[in-house]
Every structure is written in structure tokens, then in C-alpha cells.
């Protein structure tokens with residue numbers, strides 16, 4: 596959109612509007628540019644002409660909570676300009692974005708000479724925005740509270756789980772020694788691997804509740820990783836009458852093996868649960884395009900319920916399951932984000948769902964382990 600037809604400019608009388616346009620500088624910003632950080636001194640008012648800007652608070656390493664979004668015809672930064680207080684959140688650009696920037700002193704000079712009706716319009720807009728961000732903030736407080744509770748609960752669970760897990764581990768080791776045939780050994784290895792996964796999963800859940808996703812990256816062959824995933828889930832899939840088809844090229848990424856397993860687990864479990872005992876098909880395809888590795892996870896289930904599609908990746912969003920905590924996709928997203936990747940989905944009622952994941956591919960990850 597043109598700067599001249601931006602709502603902020605239209606608040607003013609034509610002479611002052613022209614003066615503001617003259618004083619403004621229009622700039623293009625690339626995806627992920629940080630315009631300002633929380634705590635910085637305010638220097639500009641920004642008018643959005645094209646694209647999108649998000650305001651977010653840091654929750655932990657690589658984890659952010661988005662509080663508000665500014666779209667074309669919106670503006671931001673005026674609060675700091677008026678009261679001189681530091682920025683209350685980080686502002687980051689999404690996609691290619693064009694902004695007009697007006698310097699604090701320039702803006703104050705124009706506003707000091709303006710009519711009361713203009714100030715009222717400015718106030719109305721600011722109040723609306725404050726209302727929206729207060730609501731988002733309250734939502735975030737409730738979210739944090741739930742996370743703290745979950746963290747406390749998990750600490751107890753992890754503690755209590757330890758002894759039975761050690762028991763399972765020891766018993767299967769003894770069983771393996773007593774019955775030395777290869778089939779028993781194979782099943783015992785599987786039991787031990789699953790016990791190991793239970794303790795890793797609870798630790799990961801605790802990390803997530805604390806807002807920390809700590810990665811232990813290493814060169815990882817995705818085809819092998821997915822084969823292992825399939826093997827670990829053999830019994831589960833068979834019982835649910837679900838066919839899992841994996842088409843993976845021999846691609847090596849620099850990633851955290853256990854965490855990626857968690858992503859496959861959460862998404863495939865969702866697909867299996869959506870079949871509701873009737874069986875179905877899940878396909879995982881892995882391919883590479885230049886510096887990106889693409890992973891598609893498709894099922895032919897009933898599709899993600901429309902009412903939750905917009906908020907699917909938020910924590911505690913669950914639908915139609917008595918036992919769902921609504922954390923599976925939120926955890927998957929936090930892991931993909933921590934790897935510098937992206938996750939999205941397409942879903943059609945009665946046809947199925949595809950999750951699209953992209954991970955950055957670095958040449959140095961090709962050194963095989």
C-alpha cells in the first residue's frame with residue numbers, strides 16, 4: 596500500500612499528513628530481520644506498508660511467545676515514542692516487509708501542533724491495541740502457570756519412574772542371559788530401547804515445560820533414523836492395523852536423533868489415534884532440495900478438526916480425545932524450531948492430513964558417523 600493512504604497518515608490534516616510523508620523513510624526488510632529488541636530505547640514509529648511484523652517475548656533458548664502482529668495499514672512503536680519507556684517486546688519481520696519509519700522527534704513536532712481530534716483517533720487505536728495485547732498477556736500468564744505446574748508434576752513423575760525403569764532394564768538383561776537365542780535377544784533389546792525412550796521422553800517433556808530445548812546434534816542419516824522409528828513402533832502399528840510406508844533418500848542432517856524421533860512419534864501417533872481403531876495408511880517421504888531437507892508425513896484419516904486448525908501448534912490445544920494433553924504438536928514444533936526448521940500442515944476433512952517439515956541442510960553434516 597502507499598504511505599499516503601496509510602490510516603496513520605489519514606488521521607492528520609492534509610498539510611501535516613504531507614509533512615509526515617516527507618519526513619518518513621520507506622525501507623524494505625528481509626524475513627527474520629529484528630527491528631528492535633525488548634528493553635531498547637524507542638527511536639522510531641513504524642507504519643506497515645506490506646508484509647508482517649510480530650512482537651514476541653523470549654521464553655527460553657530459541658523459544659518465543661508471540662504477543663501481537665502488525666499487518667499492512669497497522670503501525671507500532673508509538674507507545675515508546677509517547678512515554679519514552681524501553682521497548683516491551685522484540686519486533687521481528689516475517690517475509691519481505693516494507694515499513695515507513697518516522698523519527699521520534701519528527702513525529703512529536705507534528706503531534707505537538709496537531710488538533711485534539713487527531714490525538715483522540717491516535718488514542719483510540721492505541722487503546723484497542725493495548726486491550727488486545729493485555730488479553731494475549733493474560734493468556735500467556737495462564738499458559739506459564741500451567742507449564743510451571745506441569746514441570747513440578749513431571750519432576751515427581753521422573754523421580755517415581757526411575758525405579759520401575761531400572762527394574763525393566765535389569766529384568767530384560769537377565770532374560771537375555773538366561774535365554775540366549777537370537778529372537779529373545781532381539782525382543783529384550785527392544786524392551787530396553789523402549790524403557791530408554793520412556794525416560795528420554797519425560798526428560799524432554801520437562802525441558803519443554805521449562806521452555807528449553809537443548810539439542811545434542813550429530814550427523815544423522817534420516818533414512819536410518821526412520822527405519823529405527825518404524826522398528827520401535829512395529830508392535831504398536833500392527834495392533835492398530837496401520838501401515839507405515841517410508842520413502843527416504845540417503846540424506847544426512849546435523850540433528851538431535853532422539854528429538855527428531857519424538858517429532859515422528861508425536862505426529863504418527865496423532866495419525867494413528869485419528870483412525871480411531873479402524874486402521875489406515877501413514878506415509879513419510881524425505882527428499883532434499885538445495886539447502887533444505889523436506890519431510891512429509893501424510894495420513895488418510897479424517898483430517899484435523901477445523902475448530903483447532905488455527906491454534907494447532909499451541910500447547911494444550913486438543914480435540915476429541917479423552918486422554919489428549921494437547922502437547923504433541925507443540926513439542927514437535929518446538930523441536931523443529933530449535934533445529935532452525937519449519938513445520939506446517941494441510942488437512943482436508945475425510946481425506947487426511949499432511950505435515951510438511953523442512954530442516955536446514957549443511958554440507959558439513961555429510962561427514963558420516
Ligand SMILES: Nc1ncnc2c1ncn2[C@@H]1O[C@H](COP(=O)(O)OP(=O)(O)OP(=O)(O)O)[C@@H](O)[C@H]1O
Pocket residue numbers: 861865866869894896897898899900903907912913914915916918919920921922923924925948
Ligand atoms: N493427523 C491428524 N489427524 C486428525 N487430527 C489430528 C491429527 N493430528 C492432530 N490432530 C488433532 O489435533 C489435536 C492436537 O494434537 P496434539 O498432538 O497437539 O495433542 P493431543 O494429541 O490431543 O495430545 P497429546 O499429543 O499431548 O497426547 C488432537 O487432539 C487431534 O484432535
Ligand SMILES: [Mg+2]
Pocket residue numbers: 861864865919922923924
Ligand atoms: Mg498428540
